[in-house]
Amino acid sequence: ARRHLSIATEALDSANRFFESAVTGIPAGLLAAGLTEEQETAITQVREACRAVLSDAKGDGPTPADGGRQMAKSHVLAVFELCERLLSATPAGEVLWASRPSTFSPGTGYSQPDDDAPATINIAPLSVAGKLREGLFADHTVVLTSATLAIGSEFGPVAGSLGLAGASAPSWTGVDVGSPFDYPRQGVLYVAKDLPKPERGTSAEQLDELETLLKASRGGALGLFSSRRAAEDAAEALRPRVDFEILCQGESSMSALVKQFSEEPDTCLFGTMSLWQGVDVPGRSCRLVTIDRIPFPRPDDPLMTARTRAVAKAGGNGFMSVSATYAAVRLAQGAGRLIRATDDRGVVAILDSRLANARYGSFLRAALPPFWSTTDRTTAVAVLERLAEESSPG
Numbered sequence: 001a002r003r004h005l006s007i008a009t010e011a012l013d014s015a016n017r018f019f020e021s022a023v024t025g026i027p028a029g030l031l032a033a034g035l036t037e038e039q040e041t042a043i044t045q046v047r048e049a050c051r052a053v054l055s056d057a058k059g060d061g062p063t064p065a066d067g068g069r070q071m072a073k074s075h076v077l078a079v080f081e082l083c084e085r086l087l088s089a090t091p092a093g094e095v096l097w098a099s100r101p102s103t104f105s106p107g108t109g110y111s112q113p114d115d116d117a118p119a120t121i122n123i124a125p126l127s128v129a130g131k132l133r134e135g136l137f138a139d140h141t142v143v144l145t146s147a148t149l150a151i152g153s154e155f156g157p158v159a160g161s162l163g164l165a166g167a168s169a170p171s172w173t174g175v176d177v178g179s180p181f182d183y184p185r186q187g188v189l190y191v192a193k194d195l196p197k198p199e200r201g202t203s204a205e206q207l208d209e210l211e212t213l214l215k216a217s218r219g220g221a222l223g224l225f226s227s228r229r230a231a232e233d234a235a236e237a238l239r240p241r242v243d244f245e246i247l248c249q250g251e252s253s254m255s256a257l258v259k260q261f262s263e264e265p266d267t268c269l270f271g272t273m274s275l276w277q278g279v280d281v282p283g284r285s286c287r288l289v290t291i292d293r294i295p296f297p298r299p300d301d302p303l304m305t306a307r308t309r310a311v312a313k314a315g316g317n318g319f320m321s322v323s324a325t326y327a328a329v330r331l332a333q334g335a336g337r338l339i340r341a342t343d344d345r346g347v348v349a350i351l352d353s354r355l356a357n358a359r360y361g362s363f364l365r366a367a368l369p370p371f372w373s374t375t376d377r378t379t380a381v382a383v384l385e386r387l388a389e390e391s392s393p394g
Helices: 010-023 037-057 064-088 129-137 156-161 204-217 228-241 254-263 273-278 302-313 318-335 361-365 377-391
Strands: 094-099 102-105 110-113 120-125 187-191 221-224 246-248 268-271 288-291 346-350 372-374
Touching: 010 037, 037 064, 064 120, 094 302, 156 318, 187 377, 204 221, 204 228, 204 288, 204 346, 204 377, 221 228, 221 273, 228 246, 228 268, 246 254, 254 268, 268 273, 273 318, 288 318, 302 318, 318 361, 346 377
Parallel strands: 187 346, 187 372, 221 268, 221 288, 246 268, 288 346
Antiparallel strands: 094 120, 102 110
């Protein structure tokens, strides 16, 4: 006869209610001071309730009919281990923050945390360097490959973030094997240096610039945006102003959108981060890549904020070590969507004047492929018009 084991969960339900009460009303964001005494008590109660449930479940050997029970036990174990980690967290090693589901705010044009939604406590390591050094690099020979491991010809920033810097770090060698592409001949980097510094949302000046570039190219543009809302707003604003189709992320599956973009040389595709990193469209269908702004992490990103403060506390430049390095890698990933084959030609247009005017601009530009570069709109438009003529059927 099949055994049935009853596990009491009243204590876990009670601990969950206490935890929800303890985090009610806390603002979303970094918990720089750590957990309050009430929150620690609540998490301790959840941990002990999980311990009791796991203890009750011991000896209940798995059978084919017990899949649901085993899954439940594994979830309870995950909660138990998370509570252990939260209670043992130290400011030097872990980052704690509160988050809530977001809702779109028409007033700002951005998603904002819903203050009425239940809060979630999150934890992440301040740095993965030590864990990688001890758990991966210490006892193995490892080969790391990527098109964006180096900023310019310098591997140091990424190597340091991976645990390969410092007196006790393993020895390593960085090798840039070059590219099969002739970037100066195949691509142009245009930086719109005369545009106003980007604020929240997409400015009228950026939309006008986009319209000019899209019309010169006659479509065939991949528009990369810093947020889904920015992509949607730009698509909505520009569709009545051009005579070719503009697709936007979210209107269909990503695979369907990319397929249509690839097969229709004059169609444009607007979207956000999944397009920055995951699109491979060689040929004339992608002859213009536009980037609305330098992809710095959000200023309210708690993990990036904590890492920036840690670098500054140690005497380093937190902005350059964290935010600028993050942006440089993502800029390189975005610009890399343009040249995917040896006969590709096109323009990368960055509609953020800070890349030309700010002191950190040269650091970010060093991460990009060595395109021929210009800040003159007339030149960029002429290149796009010539490419459109050359690639038109017949």
